[in-house]
Amino acid sequence: AGDFYTSPTAHPLFGWLLAVQLEEMWLRLDSPNLFTVVEEGAGTGALAADITEAAHALNADFADALDYIAIDLVPPASQHYPVQTVANRPAGITGCLLSNELLDAMPVHRFEISDGRLQEIFVDIRDGQLVEALGEPSKKEIEERIGDLTKALPDGYRGEINLGLESWSQTQASVLDRGWVLVIDYGFARSELYRSDRFAGSLRTYHQHTLGQNPLLRPGRQDITSHVDFTAVSEAMNAAGLSNAQTTTQAEFLGNLGIDRALARLHHSELMHAQIRANTAGISSFINPDAMGGFVVAAYSQNAAAEPLSGFTPPGTARELPEIPLPKTGRHIDLTRHGQTAESFEVASFEHLFSDSP
Numbered sequence: 425a426g427d428f429y430t431s432p433t434a435h436p437l438f439g440w441l442l443a444v445q446l447e448e449m450w451l452r453l454d455s456p457n458l459f460t461v462v463e464e465g466a467g468t469g470a471l472a473a474d475i476t477e478a479a480h481a482l483n484a485d486f487a488d489a490l491d492y493i494a495i496d497l498v499p500p501a502s503q504h505y506p507v508q509t510v511a512n513r514p515a516g517i518t519g520c521l522l523s524n525e526l527l528d529a530m531p532v533h534r535f536e537i538s539d540g541r542l543q544e545i546f547v548d549i550r551d552g553q554l555v556e557a558l559g560e561p562s563k564k565e566i567e568e569r570i571g572d573l574t575k576a577l578p579d580g581y582r583g584e585i586n587l588g589l590e591s592w593s594q595t596q597a598s599v600l601d602r603g604w605v606l607v608i609d610y611g612f613a614r615s616e617l618y619r620s621d622r623f624a625g626s627l628r629t630y631h632q633h634t635l636g637q638n639p640l641l642r643p644g645r646q647d648i649t650s651h652v653d654f655t656a657v658s659e660a661m662n663a664a665g666l667s668n669a670q671t672t673t674q675a676e677f678l679g680n681l682g683i684d685r686a687l688a689r690l691h692h693s694e695l696m697h698a699q700i701r702a703n704t705a706g707i708s709s710f711i712n713p714d715a716m717g718g719f720v721v722a723a724y725s726q727n728a729a730a731e732p733l734s735g736f737t738p739p740g741t742a743r744e745l746p747e748i749p750l751p752k753t754g755r756h757i758d759l760t761r762h763g764q765t766a767e768s769f770e771v772a773s774f775e776h777l778f779s780d781s782p
Contacts, residue, residue, distance in 0.1 A: 430524065430525050430716075431524065431525075431608075431674070431709075431710035431716055432470045432471035432474060432524065433470055433755070433756055433757055434706040434707070434709045434710055434756065434757065434759070435703065435706030435707050435709075435710070435749075435751060435756060436474040436477075436478075436749040436750070436751060436752070436755075436756060437683065437686055437706075437707055437748070437749055438471070438474070438678070438710055439470075439471050439473075439474025439475045439477075439478060439749075440474060440475075440478040440481075440745060440749050441678050441681040441682065441683060441686075441745075442471070442475055442478075442522070442606075443474075443475045443478035443479050443482060444478075444482065444681050444682070444734070444743060444745070445606070445681060445733060445734065445735045446459075446461060446475065446479070446490075446520055446522075447479070447482055447483055447486045447743075448733060448734050449519070449520055449603060449604055449728075449733065450486050450489060450490075450519075452728065452729060452731075452733075453518060453519075453602060453603065453728065455485065455486075455489065456489060456518050457489055458489060458491055458518065458519075459486070459489045459490055459491065459518065459519045459520075460491045460492075460493065460514060460517040460518065460519035460520075461475070461490065461491070461492045461493065461519050461520050461521075461522055462493045462495065462513060462514065462517065462519070462520075462521050462522065462599060463492070463493070463494045463495070463522045463523070463524075464495055464496075464510075464513075464521065464522070464523045464526055465496055465497075465523055465524070465525070465526035465529065466494035466495060466496050466499075466505075466507045467496060467500065467507070468500055468502060468503050468504050468505075468507070469494050469503045469504045469505030469506065469507045470504045470505075470755050470756070471524060472492055472494040472504070472505035472507070473504040473505040473755060474749070474755075475492065476490065476492050476505065477749070478749065481745075481746050481747060482743075482745075482746065491519075492505075493508065493512065493513075493514060494506065494507045494508065495507065495508050495509065495510050495512055495513055496508075496509070496510070497509070497510060504754075504755050513595075513599060514599065515598060515599055516599075516601045517599060517600060517601060517603070518601055518602040518603055519600075519602075519603045520603050520604050520605070520606055521596050521599060521600055521603075521604075521605045521606070522606050523605075523606070523607050523608070523609075524608045524609075525608065525609055525610075526607075526609065527586065527589070527592075527607065527609045527611070527652045527657065528609050528610060528611070528649045528650060528651065528652055529647075529648075529649060530586050530588050530589075530592070531586070531588060532584040532585060532586045532627070532650050533561075533562070533563070533566050533584065533585045533586075533587060534582065534583070534584050534585075534625070534627060535561070535566060535570070535582065535583055535584075535585065536558060536580065536581065536582045537574065537577045537578065537579055537580065537581040537582075538558055538579060538580075539579065540574075540575075540579065541574075542561060542566070542567050542570060542574050543558040543559060543560070543561070544558070544559055544560065544561045544562055544566060545557075545558060545582070546558070546559050546562075547640065554640040554643070555640070556640070563587065565585075565587055566585050566587070569585050569587075569653075569656065570583075570585070570618065573614070573615070573618050576620060577618065577620055578620055578623070580623065581620065581623055581625075582623070582624055582625040582627075583617075583618055583622075583625040583626070584625055584626060584627050584650040584651075585653070586650075586652070586653065586656065589653075589656050589657055589660040590660045590663065590664075592660070593657075593660035593661045593663065593664040593666070594664045596661070596664065596666065596724075597661075597664035597665050597666055597726065600666075600726050601726070601727065602726065602727040602728055603725070603726065603727075603728055604669070604723050604724065604725050604726075604728060604733075605661070605666060605723070605724040605725075605726075606721070606722075606723050607657065607720075607721070607722045607723075607724075608674060608719055608720070608721050608722075609652045609719060609720060610651055610652065610716075610718070610719045610720070611651040611652025611653060611654050611720055612651060612652075612653070612654065612720075613653075613654055613655050614653050614654075614655035614656065615655075617651055617653050617655075618653075624637065625650070626650045626651035627639060627648070627649070627650045628648075628649055628650070629641070629642075629646045629647060629648050629649075630646065630647040630649065631645070631646035631647070652720070654671070654720050654722060657722065658722070658724075661724045665726065666724040666725065666726050667724060667725045667726070667730065668722075668724060669723045669724055669725045669730060669732075669733075669736075670722070670723045670732055670733060670735075670736035671720060671721065671722045671723075671736075672720075672721055672735070672736050673713065673717060673718055673719065673720065673721065674710065674711070674716060674717050674718070674719040674720075674721050675711045675712070675713045675717030675718065676721075677721040677735040677736065678710070678711055678717075678735075679711070679739055680734060680735050680736065680737055680738065680739050681734060681735050682739065682743070682744065682745065683707070683711060684739070685744060685745075686707075686745055686748055687704070687707060689748050690703055690704065690707075690748050691704075693748065698760070699750075701760055702751075702758050702759070702760045703750065703751070705758075705759040705760050706751065706756065706757070706758075706759055709759060721735065721736075723735075723736065
């Protein structure tokens with residue numbers, strides 16, 4: 425069901441390892457009586473449910489201190505954890521602001537290089553049909569964001585710019601008093617994102633798990649997404665007063681938090697072979713370096729020690745999970761039921777799904 429799935433719905437281990445990182449943040453802040461986590465873009469609350477369940481398994485004191493607030497623009501009717509509207513976003517918290525695949529869903533301005541100049545791609549109506557139309561950029565910030573990179577881009581080159589990062593970062597800074605902002609998403613540094621061979625840009629559509637490139641089809645009935653400019657994210661965070669602390673890939677982040685140990689315990693468990701295969705498929709989907717494992721994980725701090733967190737340091741420093749969580753029907757999907765083994769899903773299907781090639 426739906427148009428796409430994310431790491432939290434592939435397997436609960438994703439949320440459990442995030443809980444390990446959140447527990448360490450709590451300890452780094454001297455174990456405050458109230459540790460607030462605000463998850464933005466929480467959807468059905470699947471990640472929230474996994475993290476809060478993991479907290480109880482990890483550390484009773486941490487679980488007692490944890491105040492997990494899941495928010496979204498339009499909370500869905502069906503929820504795994506109470507999801508509130510953004511009007512319930514708190515302020516002045518000690519804890520962590522968490523977003524998983526949020527920034528890629530923000531509105532973007534599209535541009536095209538035409539005769540060596542940057543032009544914005546607008547939407548027009550011709551003969552009752554939505555069409556594209558080039559024109560002068562609607563905001564000077566569009567050209568400023570690309571800067572000198574324009575000269576290196578060939579005619580016909582297309583890309584996207586998210587001008588909402590600045591206001592979003594200011595909101596993060598106003599909500600967070602002490603702690604971290606943890607961002608997980610797909611994207612690149614600016615020089616890599618706007619590379620000349622990424623000729624068609626990164627704007628993609630997903631409709632019932634089918635990849636497309638025309639955002640003017642099925643208005644309101646397909647997901648529209650684009651890769652994140654993490655250079656712009658860091659610039660906006662720094663301008664808002666947050667420190668650009670640490671970045672890594674999702675595969676490395678989860679590896680540093682002990683996913684390999686968890687997989688080894690899974691494979692030596694007493695589960696049936698089919699169960700091990702299904703669990704492995706879910707876990708493999710979000711550590712495949714050519715797919716979700718290649719996502720960027722970035723942590724920005726405010727009034728917190730600059731010492732690297734365990735998710736950003738070599739493996740061996742993170743604590744062992746007390747148990748290996750298993751998927752729950754309705755909250756997590758079984759990839760093997762869709763004809764995918766761990767191996768075939770990782771290599772044959774998921775890699776092309778998030779490819780930025782036309």
